[in-house]
Amino acid sequence: MGKVLMKGNEAISEAAIRAGCLNYFAYPITPQNEVAEYLSKRLPEVGGVFLQGESEVAVSYMLFGASACGARVLTTSSSPGISLMSEGLSYMTAAQCPVVLINIMRCGPGLGGILPAQGDYFQATKGGGHGDYHLLVMAPASVQEAVEMVMQAFILAEKYRNPVMLLGDGLIGQMMEPVEFPEDYIVPPVNKDAWATSGMGTRKSRTRNLVKTLYLDPVELNNHNLLLKSKYDRMKREDVRFENYNTDTDYSALIVSYGTMSRVCITAIDNLKAEGLEVGMLRPQTLFPFPEKGVHAAAAKKSCKVVISVEMSMGQMVEDVDRSVKGQRPVEWYGKCGGEVPTPEEIMDVVRAKLKQSS
Amino acid sequence: MGKTYKKPEALSDNYTHYCPGCTHGTIHRLIAEVIDELGIRDRTVGIAPVGCAVLAYNYFTFDFQEAAHGRAPAMATGIKRVRPDLMVFTYQGDGDLASIGLSEIIHAANRGEKFTTVFVNNAVYGMTGGQMAPTTMPDQRTTTSPYGRKVEDAGMPIRIAELLATLATPSYISRHTVIRPKYITKAKRAIKQAFTYQLEGRCFSLVEIVSTCPTNWGMTPSEALDWTEDKLLAYYKLGEYKTPE
Numbered sequence A: 001m002g003k004v005l006m007k008g009n010e011a012i013s014e015a016a017i018r019a020g021c022l023n024y025f026a027y028p029i030t031p032q033n034e035v036a037e038y039l040s041k042r043l044p045e046v047g048g049v050f051l052q053g054e055s056e057v058a059v060s061y062m063l064f065g066a067s068a069c070g071a072r073v074l075t076t077s078s079s080p081g082i083s084l085m086s087e088g089l090s091y092m093t094a095a096q097c098p099v100v101l102i103n104i105m106r107c108g109p110g111l112g113g114i115l116p117a118q119g120d121y122f123q124a125t126k127g128g129g130h131g132d133y134h135l136l137v138m139a140p141a142s143v144q145e146a147v148e149m150v151m152q153a154f155i156l157a158e159k160y161r162n163p164v165m166l167l168g169d170g171l172i173g174q175m176m177e178p179v180e181f182p183e184d185y186i187v188p189p190v191n192k193d194a195w196a197t198s199g200m201g202t203r204k205s206r207t208r209n210l211v212k213t214l215y216l217d218p219v220e221l222n223n224h225n226l227l228l229k230s231k232y233d234r235m236k237r238e239d240v241r242f243e244n245y246n247t248d249t250d251y252s253a254l255i256v257s258y259g260t261m262s263r264v265c266i267t268a269i270d271n272l273k274a275e276g277l278e279v280g281m282l283r284p285q286t287l288f289p290f291p292e293k294g295v296h297a298a299a300a301k302k303s304c305k306v307v308i309s310v311e312m313s314m315g316q317m318v319e320d321v322d323r324s325v326k327g328q329r330p331v332e333w334y335g336k337c338g339g340e341v342p343t344p345e346e347i348m349d350v351v352r353a354k355l356k357q358s359s
Numbered sequence B: 001m002g003k004t005y006k007k008p009e010a011l012s013d014n015y016t017h018y019c020p021g022c023t024h025g026t027i028h029r030l031i032a033e034v035i036d037e038l039g040i041r042d043r044t045v046g047i048a049p050v051g052c053a054v055l056a057y058n059y060f061t062f063d064f065q066e067a068a069h070g071r072a073p074a075m076a077t078g079i080k081r082v083r084p085d086l087m088v089f090t091y092q093g094d095g096d097l098a099s100i101g102l103s104e105i106i107h108a109a110n111r112g113e114k115f116t117t118v119f120v121n122n123a124v125y126g127m128t129g130g131q132m133a134p135t136t137m138p139d140q141r142t143t144t145s146p147y148g149r150k151v152e153d154a155g156m157p158i159r160i161a162e163l164l165a166t167l168a169t170p171s172y173i174s175r176h177t178v179i180r181p182k183y184i185t186k187a188k189r190a191i192k193q194a195f196t197y198q199l200e201g202r203c204f205s206l207v208e209i210v211s212t213c214p215t216n217w218g219m220t221p222s223e224a225l226d227w228t229e230d231k232l233l234a235y236y237k238l239g240e241y242k243t244p245e
Helices: A008-018 A033-045 A056-068 A079-094 A121-126 A143-160 A170-174 A218-238 A259-274 A292-299 A317-325 A344-358 B024-038 B052-059 B072-082 B094-100 B102-111 B160-165 B181-199 B221-235
Strands: A004-007 A023-026 A049-052 A073-077 A100-107 A113-116 A136-138 A164-169 A176-179 A242-245 A253-256 A279-284 A286-288 A306-311 A331-335 B044-048 B063-066 B087-093 B116-121 B172-177 B205-210 B239-242
Touching: A004 A008, A008 A033, A008 A073, A008 A100, A008 A143, A008 A164, A008 A170, A008 A176, A023 A033, A023 A056, A023 B072, A033 A049, A049 B072, A056 A073, A056 A079, A056 B063, A056 B072, A056 B102, A073 A079, A079 A100, A079 A121, A079 A218, A100 A143, A100 A170, A113 A170, A121 A164, A121 A286, A136 A143, A143 A164, A143 A176, A143 A218, A164 A170, A164 A259, A170 A259, A242 A259, A242 A292, A253 A259, A253 A292, A253 A344, A259 A279, A259 A306, A259 A344, A279 A292, A292 A317, A306 A317, A306 A344, A317 A331, A331 A344, B024 B052, B024 B087, B024 B116, B024 B181, B044 B052, B044 B072, B052 B063, B052 B087, B072 B087, B072 B102, B072 B116, B087 B094, B087 B181, B094 B102, B094 B116, B094 B160, B102 B160, B116 B181, B160 B172, B160 B205, B160 B239, B172 B181, B172 B221, B181 B205, B205 B221
Parallel strands: A023 A049, A023 A073, A073 A100, A100 A164, A136 A164, A253 A279, A253 A306, A306 A331, B044 B063, B044 B087, B087 B116, B116 B205, B172 B205
Antiparallel strands: A004 A176, A100 A113, A136 A286, A242 A279, B172 B239
């Protein structure tokens, strides 16, 4: 199969099916409704399960139940919907259930608006629900990358027995781009006998499985949380992903930006290069685990005078950038969070101004 | 001479944490007996609620999941949709099902999800320490209705069996109790019927069981049984509210 022109939301849906996920539970919310519309047609064709739940709260527990009995499951939503699912996310993470969630972010807080934004960074990377937990969070910058990440997300979810979130924004969901689906994509089988409640009769051992999150003994709960922490530490060792742009030059400023925003930054960087000003960029592809070492190393470059976090949010990622830079360089933020995407010209002005301030 | 009465295989050896005079233990046993009799232990998944029965999984010997407050029907939906071959039941209390999880139970029932719910109604929040439930009786004192439930503030108690029986989709809705031996056989028959309907692939079934809470009612076990019979059963009428056509 060659390249096809597809809308982001539809490409994501198709990618899930090709990754072997035939179970989808969701509740409609703009700007990701094309996923449910696409899958409501496609899943019956391939013998899958499509169910529109009565609320995002219910949907998150449909995912929990299905995942806990060993099925590969997906949901998609947008910011306010993810807030409602957060309770379930805390439980699924505690119960170590692999599920894949896609958040096609809109702007908030509250009902906010339906235009693209990145205001759910904190919610995605620092919790959202209660208790000590993390999701593995991936951030695509194109429809093609979204397709590949959806496919990888199921593998990562099962590797860690942890929910994985794909954090896109309204633009990624709504834009049409040429995409190619990997032909030889094989999701390796995972032995779920050790934990999934798939019925005792399906297991050789004939021992029962229990999926739970309640630990009344403080020592037991502490140990459980330490076990979860060891998984997050392993994610930090094995699955940090990022890309660099223009960092083989002696850049005087380093931009850190992800998703749609990073594409605008690339245009700004190219324009500045034409003017004789070198700017490097680091684009996190995983937001948790955050590429701390990558950012630290990129900021350490001698020529680099300032690090700028460019976001479609009110200075959320900049906190992770700042703690990664560890005081080597001044760290600045620029962004918009009402649904407008900053233009290349604005970013060029910001880079010039921040360089001036820091020199 | 062989044993004529023994502990069901589906029931564990653990002592329960339930208070004296509470009927959770009896209800657990009935479920276990039904599972044994139907020979479905190998393919049954139970879902424990929040509330007193949160630890129900300690007392059964088959696969179990634990739900958040009120969400057991959504979890059961997820399981049953992806694994229709499994036998799935939720075990829920009245705060769990009739308050925070009312939306989940209504929609699961209305979609005709093919699982069974055992709904234990004791007119109070037990585990959290005796607060008012949607099923608390008028003038019943609880820790959050210290002057008695005032209908003008809190409305009348919700009758779940009647409410769900107004939906066209569910196949079987009935209400029972286990407070006296004479009721227990009927309650077991209803639970077995509900599971059998699920085995036959029929849609949603619910058995409501009117239960006791001597601890939070401030009564002796024996007073609690009498109060249940006199007061609760007068409002929560026993019987079958919906059967398959």
